[in-house]
């Protein structure tokens with residue numbers, strides 16, 4: 001859900017219920033016209049934000065169609081070369097790369113609202 005009607009919003013607001021439990025979504029924002037892509041995951045009550053930049057080769061983790069891939073355990077699978085990361089804390093779980101976790105992205109959570117800015 002967009003916080004503005006701009007095609008390139010500077011920030012976005014979502015409801016916690018917009019994030020499927022055990023999975024996550026990708027949100028792109030454009031502060032000062034600069035793209036920042038953010039992964040937001042939900043594991044029960046825990047909401048986490050990560051930069052959508054794989055620690056292997058620096059690609060986006062989602063597919064070209066913007067789909068974020070998960071395995072049956074709810075871990076994030078990079079669409080590039082299938083590195084796996086915890087959906088809970090972004091830690092590296094396996095695959096190509098040097099074991100570096102996803103970089104956390106700070107989210108603002110006010111009640112049921114998540115603000116990505």
Ligand code: FES
Nearest residue numbers: 054056078080081
């Ligand atoms: S870019 Fe993600 S596994 Fe290679």
